[in-house]
Amino acid sequence: xxxxxxxxxxxxxxxxxxxxxxxxxxxxxxxxxxxxxxxxxxxxxxxxxxxxxxxxxxxxxxxxxxxxxxxxxxxxxxxxxxxxxxxxxxxxxxxxxxxxxxxxxxxxxxxxxxxxxxxxxxxxxxxxxxxxxxxxxxxxxxxxxxxxxxxxxxxxxxxxxxxxxxxxxxxxxxxxxxxxxxxxxxxxxxxxxxxxxxxxxxxxxxxxxxxxxxxxxxxxxxxxxxxxxxxxxxxxxxxxxxxxxxxxxxxxxxxxxxxxxxxxxxxxxxxxxxxxxxxxxxxxxxxxxxxxxxxxxxxxxxxxxxxxxxxxxxxxxxxxxxxxxxxxxxxxxxxxxxxxxxxxxxxxxxxxxxxxxxxxxxxxxxxxxxxxxxxxxxxxxxxxxxxxxxxxxxxxxxxxxxxxxxxxxxxxxxxxxxx
Amino acid sequence: xxxxxxxxxxxxxxxxxxxxxxxxxxxxxxxxxxxxxxxxxxxxxxxxxxxxxxxxxxxxxxxxxxxxxxxxxxxxxxxxxxxxxxxxxxxxxxxxxxxxxxxxxxxxxxxxxxxxxxxxxxxxxxxxx
Numbered sequence: 001x002x003x004x005x006x007x008x009x010x011x012x013x014x015x016x017x018x019x020x021x022x023x024x025x026x027x028x029x030x031x032x033x034x035x036x037x038x039x040x041x042x043x044x045x046x047x048x049x050x051x052x053x054x055x056x057x058x059x060x061x062x063x064x065x066x067x068x069x070x071x072x073x074x075x076x077x078x079x080x081x082x083x084x085x086x087x088x089x090x091x092x093x094x095x096x097x098x099x100x101x102x103x104x105x106x107x108x109x110x111x112x113x114x115x116x117x118x119x120x121x122x123x124x125x126x127x128x129x130x131x132x133x134x135x136x137x138x139x140x141x142x143x144x145x146x147x148x149x150x151x152x153x154x155x156x157x158x159x160x161x162x163x164x165x166x167x168x169x170x171x172x173x174x175x176x177x178x179x180x181x182x183x184x185x186x187x188x189x190x191x192x193x194x195x196x197x198x199x200x201x202x203x204x205x206x207x208x209x210x211x212x213x214x215x216x217x218x219x220x221x222x223x224x225x226x227x228x229x230x231x232x233x234x235x236x237x238x239x240x241x242x243x244x245x246x247x248x249x250x251x252x253x254x255x256x257x258x259x260x261x262x263x264x265x266x267x268x269x270x271x272x273x274x275x276x277x278x279x280x281x282x283x284x285x286x287x288x289x290x291x292x293x294x295x296x297x298x299x300x301x302x303x304x305x306x307x308x309x310x311x312x313x314x315x316x317x318x319x320x321x322x323x324x325x326x327x328x329x330x331x332x333x334x335x336x337x338x339x340x341x342x343x344x345x346x347x348x349x350x351x352x353x354x355x356x357x358x359x360x361x362x363x364x365x366x367x368x369x370x371x372x373x374x375x376x377x378x379x380x381x382x383x384x385x386x387x388x389x390x391x392x393x394x395x396x397x398x399x400x401x402x403x404x405x406x407x408x409x410x411x412x413x414x415x416x417x418x419x
Numbered sequence: 420x421x422x423x424x425x426x427x428x429x430x431x432x433x434x435x436x437x438x439x440x441x442x443x444x445x446x447x448x449x450x451x452x453x454x455x456x457x458x459x460x461x462x463x464x465x466x467x468x469x470x471x472x473x474x475x476x477x478x479x480x481x482x483x484x485x486x487x488x489x490x491x492x493x494x495x496x497x498x499x500x501x502x503x504x505x506x507x508x509x510x511x512x513x514x515x516x517x518x519x520x521x522x523x524x525x526x527x528x529x530x531x532x533x534x535x536x537x538x539x540x541x542x543x544x545x546x547x548x
Contacts, residue, residue, distance in 0.1 A: 117461055118461060209464050214460065386453065386454050387452065387472075
């Protein structure tokens, strides 16, 4: 059983990293194989799926799907561009902040898919290359996403597994993000300010845009804003209310469906079931190696390496996660690390700092390379389809520097606050 | 298309076998950038020269990028008319290719052909003007 579980796990992860077969197909096939080969009973496999994570993802996807039909996101982005008076460098910084805030509340990929089209239109009006702005947005979406429980899939996984609340994330991670954002914005400003030049006549184009006309449906907008507010308040209070995050998200989703009387079929078709099944498969794959004791062995190995020292283990967690996540998808990585952190906790270590180190490492690591996070790849794909080029090298040039700087800031933060 | 005053073409491979169709709708669809397809409301904020830019960018696209693949949607000369009509209505193609036994392109059934056949049955003559 032991070697079967490891073989299936390694084969699946290799296939996911190689990207030759779709990651969801791999996760599903690997998970089913574990059951067929008798490593897990079907019941064990199903109970390994963390339905809190699944419910939270589905709930938020439904809320975003309905809200994105209102034109709210375009409105805010164009507003920001006008506030910047059409000045390209300012637009880049403002849109980056908008992206960071959105991605703290939405999934990063969704944020990029909403902000990229507006960015192309703004760049067309100013006759500038949108790529510097797009890269800045991608980087800030990865950073902003790490500030909250719902902003990034690794955080959702960690929050659910560790029983950490929305408030816990806000109190522990938002402070360091507030330090990282301006530093990174300054780096982006230094790198791109010379490339972003336009004429005064073209700036007028931006000022002429009738921003109110981006709102497609005022009634729907009001309802969406109401539900967004209810959901965010729900998240802030879910610890005190003893409600799981998935309950809050699904409550918001159901409420929005009820008050807007939207036909569920169209909306439910828009839910990314491929992502949902991917998560379900991963949970089962990890449960397989957990059951046969691989993670216990790994945990013992880590403890021997760091001699059980709390600072050494935490720093290893932070930098290990950062480096891994800049080359492989951080979702399978974090899914595997979670039971490992539980094991380390069983051996007497304080898990709190380890959770924050894992979250910060996985989220910041995503900026290291173009393949480090799904938002990066989605952004590059959108740029290519719009007739621009965002190459691995181009992203790496600034992304890697940003990653190192944000990791260093995180190191100091964790050191001072927890160790 | 403009010089032949037609709105559609049938694409064939080197053996004269039909592989796709292309019409004015495909050309327009290929020209409009995908981010505007994703968010059509934004198109009204684009400056005038974006049309020119999009058109010149789409010049790099080949016919096979823009055409709609047939996936075996063809009729033979002795197939019933209703088959051509069904295929034309199911696939939104302007023309349904007519092929020989060996699969080579022999002709086509256009929407107009189908319309005329319908009119003929209903005894509607086309010289009303």
